[in-house]
Amino acid sequence: MDPVTIIGAGLAGSEAAWQLAVRGVPVRLVEMRPAQRGPAHHTDMFAELVCSNSFKSTDAYSATGLLKEELDALGSLLLDIARRSAVPAGSALAVDRALFSSTVTQTVSAHPLIDVVIEEATTLPDGDVIVAAGPLASEPLTRALTQLTGSQHLAFFDAAAPIVDADTIDHDVVFPASRWEKGQGADYLNCPMDRERYESFIAELVGAERVTLRDFERRDLFQACQPAEEVARTGLDALRYGALKPVGLTDPRTGERPWAVVQLRAENRERTAYNLVGFQTNLTFGAQDRVFRMIPGLEDATFLRYGVMHRNTFIDAPRLLAPDLSLRDHPRIRIAGQLSGTEGYLEAIATGLLAALGVHAAREGLAPLQLPPTTALGSLVAYATDPGTTGYQPMHVNFGLVPPLAERVRGKRARYEAYSQRARADMATYLCTRSDLFTAGARSRLRPPATPPAGEKRYGRSTG
Ligand SMILES: Cc1cc2nc3c(=O)[nH]c(=O)nc-3n(C[C@H](O)[C@H](O)[C@H](O)COP(=O)(O)OP(=O)(O)OC[C@H]3O[C@@H](n4cnc5c(N)ncnc54)[C@H](O)[C@@H]3O)c2cc1C
Structure with missing residues (x-):
């Protein structure tokens, strides 16, 4: 049997190599370090x-807790090693990083079907390939990918604005409208600010704590669009004449044009999540939590994703990737990990696993693996590979990506419980239909939810 070439022995590549090897598929794992x-x-x-x-969180009613259950059910090696390398971290799964990585290295290298090759991949070989070279993939390889996919489909910098859960926006304060009444009204929600609110917001924004960029990121940041706080620093009215301009908008409650307006744009077709238009930012997550809640209508908002600006190589997944993570125009090449346009350690492991199962299914002539869109992982892949997704920025799992519930459930906690229960049921049903790929043991690993931890907990936020 021809080996599958996997480029990169990071989180995605290591998981993918193992998943193929345990299914009897030989792997050539190419890693450039050291x-x-x-x-x-x-x-x-x-x-x-x-x-x-x-x-991140192990809470059974959080999206990352649910993703862990799904990875357990799918038989993830790296999550298992993470659990065995855990250090105390409250309700998060944190690991002894040296123990974690050395155990992965030993386990993967020792498998007789995995041939580890230490060299930099500079081209894409023939045959089945999984490219898992990460957010800092080396230059010759990104050149090869650019040639294959077109330069407009590869980005080198992630400048994402925060995303909030639609159900946690105060709809008594925001009003739906597109500028000059163009387009569908509810595509935009508008947070109106009077002069006083605007000026105190700007004062907090320019003074808030920022992330310190690494040396290799400064040049990229310079070339990317400016963070909102940098624009604000150039003058009190700079944002009011830019992303927060109120022209073309009338607040139906006052009949007047507000002093400034923060626009929220629908993030998906179901309008379960909205991003803050023009708010790519370098503020720390804590500062975003505090400052962006000063925006009228967002006082109690849940942030499904915080804004980030950092070096990050990723493909335009909605245009390039099929749901089995193969390139639509080159079906024997799959992209996994951060390079596939997903974000986060767990998501990298998950997409590595999916890409490997995709290769296995294709080689065996089995139906492609397509997880229900109600699951944490299925919803992430559905979002990332939906050609209708525009202006794509890397995404991690969150409940803003899952389809709405059949019946409206009031209260965030109850809603997230309902999402989790639905996902578990749908995943178990799906795995029953895929005995060709998974054993019955996989289904039994979908655990019932643990007792939710006591005390206040915000969902969807990073604990990392
Ligand atoms: C600076 C930084 C900080 C981050 N912090 C976090 C965080 O705190 N939490 C979080 O969840 N996510 C974080 N991320 C995102 C993180 O990178 C991913 O979540 C995860 O590491 C991606 O896994 P991966 O397998 O896609 O890539 P990686 O884990 O980076 O693995 C890619 C592998 O490919 C190898 N490689 C690259 N090019 C080649 C080549 N041409 N030939 C052969 N091998 C090659 C690399 O050496 C590497 O081993 C961070 C990313 C960056 C860049």
Whole structure:
């Protein structure tokens, strides 16, 4: 049997290699470290965690908790090793990073069907390939990918604005309208500000704590669009003449044009999530939580994703990727991990696993794996590979991506419980239909929810 070439032994590549090998498929795992090192990695080990040591919440009623259950059910090796390397971290799964990476390295390298090749991949080989070279993929490889997909489909910088849960926006304060009444009204929600609110918001925005960029990111930031706080720093009215301009908008409650308007744009067709237009930002997550809640209508908003600006190579997944993570125009090449346009350690593991199962299914002539869109992972893949998704920025799992419930459930906690229960049921049903890919044991690993932890908890936010 021809080996599958996997480029990159990071989180996605290591998981993918293992999943193929345990199904009897030989793998050629190409990793450039230590021969060649990227700007963020510091060790020679596989699956190095380049920043935080946290795999986020284990709460059964959070999207990341649910994703962990799904990965357990799908038989993830790396999540299992993460659990065995855990250090105390409250309701988060955090690991001893050296133990985690060394265990992954030993386990993957020791498999007789995995041939580890230490060299930099500079071209895309023939045959089945999984490209999992991460957000800092080396330059020759990104050139090869650009040639294959077109330069307009590869981005090198992630400048994402925060996204809020639609159900947590105060609809008594915001009003639906498009500028000059163009387009569908509810595509935009408008947060009206009077002069006083605007000026106190700007004062907090320019003074808030920012993330310190790494040296290799400064040049990219300079070339990307400006963060909102930098625009605000150029003058009190700079945002009012830019992203927050009120022209073409009338507040139906006052019949007047507000002093400034923060626009929220629908993030998906179901309008379950909205992004803050023009608010790409470098503020810390804590500062975003505090400052963006000063925006009228967002006082109690749940942030499904915070804004980020950092170096990040990723493809325009909605245009390029099929739901099995293969390139639509080159079906034997699959993209996994951060490069596929998903964000986060767990998501990288998950897409590595899916890409491997995709190769296996294709080689065996089985139906492609397509997880229900109600599940954490299925909803992420559905969103990322939906050609209707425009202006794509990398995404992590969150409940803003799942379809609305059949009946409206009041209260965030109750709603998230309902999403989780529905996902579990749909996943179990789906796995029953895929005995060709999964054993019955997989289904039994979908655990019932643990007792929710006591005390206040915000969902969808990073604990990393
Ligand atoms: C600076 C930084 C900080 C981050 N912090 C966090 C965080 O705290 N929490 C979080 O959840 N996510 C974080 N992320 C996102 C994080 O990168 C991903 O979540 C995760 O590491 C991606 O996994 P991956 O397998 O796609 O890539 P990686 O884990 O980066 O693995 C890619 C592998 O490919 C290798 N490689 C690259 N090019 C080649 C080539 N041409 N030939 C052969 N091998 C190659 C690399 O050496 C590497 O081993 C961060 C990203 C960056 C850049």
